[in-house]
Amino acid sequence: MNVLVLSGYGINCENETLYAFEVVGFNGKIVHINDLIQNPKQLNNYQVFAIPGGFSYGDDTGSGNAMAKKIMTNLYDQLINFSLKDKLIIGICNGCQILINLGLVPSLNKKDPEVAMIENKSGSYECRWVDVKVSNKKSPWLKNISTLNLPVAHQEGQFMIPINLLKSIKANNLIGLQYIDHHKKLAKGQFPFNPNGSRDDIAALTNQNGNVLAMMPHPERAFYHYHVPNWQNNTSKKFGDGYKIFMNAKKFFA
C-alpha cells in the first residue's frame, strides 16, 4: 500500500499527513508537484493520492484555484484515470478546495468545477474544533464511522452549490460529512458549530464512487488523543477521531 502526498507552492500539511498514513501501515512519499509533472507515470506506483492542507499560491484568485489550474494544465488526465480505478484520493482543507476546483468531486457532469469554495460567513479565518457526522456511509473513507471531532482551519470553507446540483448531490448521497451541534443534531448553519456557514452544514463531499473525498476538517491533526482539546480529562484512548479516516483507507486495501 503506497500513498503519494503532494507538496509544493505553499501546501504545508504534507509531513503530518504522510505520518498519519504511515502509522496505519502505508508506505508513502511526499512528491513535489513539479516532480510529478516531470514524471507522471510514477502515479502507477501508488494506491492513494493525498492532497494535504496548506495555502497553495497563498489563496490568490480563490483558495485552491491556482493549484487546480496547474494540475488541470499538466496532470488532469492522469488524475482522472487514477480516480476511475480502484484507488483512493483525499483532499484535506486546501486539498479539498483543490479537488473542488478540479471538479473531481462531486463530478456529476464530469466537466468543469460544479461547486465553489467561498469565504466563511464570519469573514474571518476560523481555527477551531468541530463535530461532524458521516452522511455518505458508503464511501470507503467514511465506512463505519458515525461522528468525528476534528479541527478546521480555513478562511474559505463554505461550499457554494447551485440548487439543482445540490438536489442531485443529495439524491446520489454525495455529502460526506456535515457539521453537528452539541446534541449531535445538524448545526443548521449555526456558528460556531458550523464554522463557515456552509449550506446544509456540508463539511465534505465525495464523488459517486465514494473513493474521492474532499473534506475541510483535518483528520491528521486529530490523530492521537493528545491532539484533542482538554485531552487531560480523558486519557484512556490512544487515538483521536482522525485516525479512523486513515484506518479506513488501510482497510480498503487490506
Place this chain on the structure above:
Amino acid sequence: MTNTIQILSIEKTGKESSLQKEHNNKSIKIIDGYFFSTNLDNQKFTKISKLISNDVSQTILTKKNVNMILSSYSNFNWAIEIKFLPGVTDNIATTVKEIIKDNLKGSFKSFELGSTKIILIKGRKEDITKISKNEANPLIQTIKIYPFKKYLNNFKKNYFKIEKVKLPKKKYSKKEINLDISDYHLSLIGKLGIEENDKSRRGTLGLDLESLKAIRNYFSTIKRKPTDVEIETLAQTWSEHCKHKIFSAKIDDIQEGIFKKYIKGATEKIIQLRKDNFCVSLFTDNAGGIGFNKDWIICHKVETHNTPSALDPFGGAITGIVGVNRDCLGFGKGAKPIANTYAYYLADPNKNYQLYRQKNNMDPMLPANFIAKGIISGVRVGGNCSGIPTPQGNVYFDDRFAGKPLVFCGTVGIIPKKIKGKLSHKKKANPGDIILMAGGRVGKDGIHGATFSSEELDPNSPVSAVQIGDPITQKKMSDVIIRELRDENLYSSITDNGAGGLSSSIGEMAKESGGFIVNLEKVPLKYNGLYPWEIWVSESQERMTLAVPPVNVKRVIKRFKARGVEATIIGKFIKKEKAIVKYNETEILNLDMEFLHEGYPKLNLKTSLPKIKKEKKKIIKKNSLIDKLHKLLSSPNIVSKEFIATQYDHEVQATSIIKPLQGEGRVFGNATAIKPLFDDEKSIALSQAAYPQYAETNPYDMAGCSIDTAYKNLIVSGANSKKIAILDNFCWCSSDEPDRLYQLKEAAKACYEYAVAYQTPFISGKDSMFNDFKGFDKTGKSVKISIPPTLLISSIGVVDKISHLTKITPDDGDILVVLGNTRNELRDSVYSKIIGYEKSKNPVVNSKDALRTYKNFEKANKLGIINSAIGIDLGGFGIAVAKMAIASKKGLTIDLKLKNKISVDQFLFSETQSRILVSMKKNKLVNFKKIFKVSDYTIIGKCTGLDVIEFKDNKKIIRGKISDFAKSYKQNIRGL
C-alpha cells in the same frame, strides 16, 4: 480588445458583509480586477478569465453585461479603486502571471500585470471618503474615487492602466563623496542622506557626527575619498539596529556595557554554574539554541517590527513574522520553523488620538484601530500561509503606544544536532565559496530600513522603508533549504537577508571566511533603474544568502529552480579580510573588514535618576465585589483574546498539545505547548511576559516581574525547571536621555540577578531604543509621545513527559490552594487603574521564596498531586479564580477569612508575583503537605461543581454566576 479582467463574486463575501456591517450600508460590492499591459484578444480574454475565476461563484464582467449585472445588486453611485503603488509587492499579480504563463505557455511574449480592488457603493460622498481611508493605506496604495458612471465609462473605454515602476534611465557612474566639509554639512549627510546631483537627498543615514568623522579619518588614512556605496554600507552596518551601540556602550562605570555585563554576563555565569550542555548556540547566530533531546536542538528568536508597523500595519507585521521565520532558517545550517509567537502593545483601538507628523493636520498617524487590525491580520496571513502554527501570544493596551505600536514576532525552530556527521549549529563560509542569493528579487523596498528603525518617527521617515512580505515565495524557498539542500550538506553557511539586505548578510557571513567580492550587476532585480547602493542595501524580503562550495553550485541552483525558486551567483567569499563590491567591473566599495565591523565610535553614556511621579490618590469606587470582578474581567488587558487565537492557525503541523484556548469554557491561556517530534513525547512549552505599566515606578522590579512571570508560566504548564531558557526584547524610548538610560540600566541589572537566581540563560535578544513619536496634535501643538519602557521576556522550556502537562480546569470536589503569599501590591495594577487605590507598593519579586514555590510545585506535579493549576498575574487572585471557573464551567467556593493583615480587595486584586492557584483531590492533601511549608500556601476553597463562584467571609456569602463572568470575560474589545 480589452486590457482588464474584472471579476465579481455572486454571493456576498465575508469582506463585503463586514464592510456593510461596519458602515451600516447594504449597498457595497467588491470587484477583483486585473490590469494587463497588453490588450487581450477575445480568445485570450476568455481563456485567462477562466483560469483566474470560478464560474460557479463568480461572474466575469464584460462591456456587454456590466450594466445589467451591477444594476442587479444596487443602484451604485460611487466606485473606489484601490491599487498598489508601482513597485510595491503585488502577490496576487505574481500568482496570476504564473498561472497564465504555465497554461498559455509560449503564446504570450511578455506582459505586466497588476491587481486591483474596486469597491462599488451607493452612498454619500463623505461616507465614501471615510470608507476609502479605512480600506487602503496611501503609503502603499493609490485610492481613486470615481462617480459610478465614470467607472462604467472607463470600463467600456479600456481606460484602466497598469502603472509600472518608472525609474529615470540613469547611467551609473561611480560617485565619490567629499567629507572634508564643515561639521554642519557633515551632519546633514547623516541626518538627510547623501546629496544627489540635483541637490535632493537620499534619505536619512542615521549616522551621527562622530561616526562620520570616524569615516573621514579612515579614508584620509587610506588617502582616498569614500564612495556613496561605502558610506551607505557603513551606515547600515553601524546602525543601532545592527550594532546595538547603546547596549555595548560604556555606561556610567560599566566599562564593558550592559549587554556584556548583564545579559551575556548572566548567561556566562549560568553556564559556569550549571555545568551541563543545555546551551548550544548563544548570541552569535540569528537565533539562540538549546538542547531538546539527544538528537535535536531547538532555537528561538523574537524580533520587533515597530516603526514599519506604525506606517503600514499589515505590511509591517507580516514582514515581521516572515522575517523572524528567516532567522530560524538562518540558525546554524537552517532550522525548521515550528511555532510563531506574537505580542502586541497597542493604543486603545476605541480612541481617536488625532496625531500628525507635520503641522497643520498634515501627514496623520493611522487611526489606532486601523493599526491594531492591520497588525493582527499581518501576522495571521504571514503565519497561516507559511504553515507555521502560531499558538502563543498576547495583546496589551495603553495610551502611551499611540505614537508607536510595539509588534513582537517570534519563531521557534528545530534542527537535528548533526547533519551528515557534522554539528548542525556550526557553519563557516570558506574562502572560495560562492555567494548565492536565493528567493525573491530586489527592488526599492525597505531602502534605509535599518537606519531609520533606529531613529524616532518624524516627518522625514522615508516611505520606501515599507516592505511587504510574501509568505509563499518564502515557503517555497524554505522547503528546498530545510528538506533538500541542508540534509545533503550542499552549502557551508547560510544567513537571512533582513535589515540592511545584502550589505548586512554578506558582511556578517564574510567574518567566517575573511572577506568577500560581490558583483552587484548580477543581482536579479524587480525592475530596472536601481542604483548600485540601492541594490546593496535594499531590504526586499524572502531572500537567504548561502555560501556554496563551487562543486555544489550547479546542483543547488538546479534544485531551487525545480521548485520554482530563483537562485543567483552574485560573488564569492575570500580569505583576505576585505569587503569588495563591484558594479560592471568598477570597484565601488573596498573596505577593511575590521573597520567595517568595529570602526564605529563607541558611545560613552551617563545616566541619572529619574524623578518618580507621586501617585495621585484616587477615590475607590464603591462597587460590590462581584461588580469589581466583572469590571476587571471585561477590561481590555484581561478580557479574552479568543478572537485572535481562532484566526491564527495553531493546529498546523499537528503539534499543538496545550492550546491557546483552554478548558471547555475556552480561557485564553498564559502558556501553550507543542510536541514537535512524532516519535518523542517531549514537548516545548512557550510563554512570555512584559509589564510596561510597572516600568515608571521601578524598572528593576518591572524586569524582575517579567522574568518571574515568563518563568512561572512554564513551571505551571509542566516544564522541567532545568530546561528553561529566556529571551530579552528591550523596547525603550528616548535612549539619549540620562533618566531613560538609568531605567535601562536598572532593568538590565535585574535581568542579570533574576536570570542567575532562576538559572535561566538568555539565549537571544534584541533591542529597539527609540520608540518615540514627535509630531503635532489636532490643534497644531507639538507633542512627543514615548512608549513606557517595555521589556518582553519570552520563555521556552522542555516538558519531559506528556503526563507533566497541566490543565487549568479543576474537578468537582477538588481542594483549592494558593501557593505563595499575597502582599498589598496594588500599585500600577489593573485594579488601580479601573477601581482606584489607596497607598500601596508595586509588585516586587522575592526570588528565594518564588523558587521554593516553583521547585515544590514541580515536585508535586510530577508526583501527580496537582490536578489543575493557573499562574496568578494581571488582575490578581480574583481573576485567576474566575478564569478557572470559566474554563471548567465548574463553580468554586472561596474562603476569605484571611490570615494576613490585608483587605479583601487587596487579597483579591493585588498583583503580587510568584503565586499559583492549584487544585487537587482531597486525598492528595496529605502528600501535598509533606512537600510544602505551611507558610507557603493557603487552603482557600474548593470546587463545588455548581454554576456559581462564591466568596465567603465571616459575615456573608457573595455569589456570581459563572455564565455572567464568562460573558464579561468574553466581551468584544471596543474598536476592534
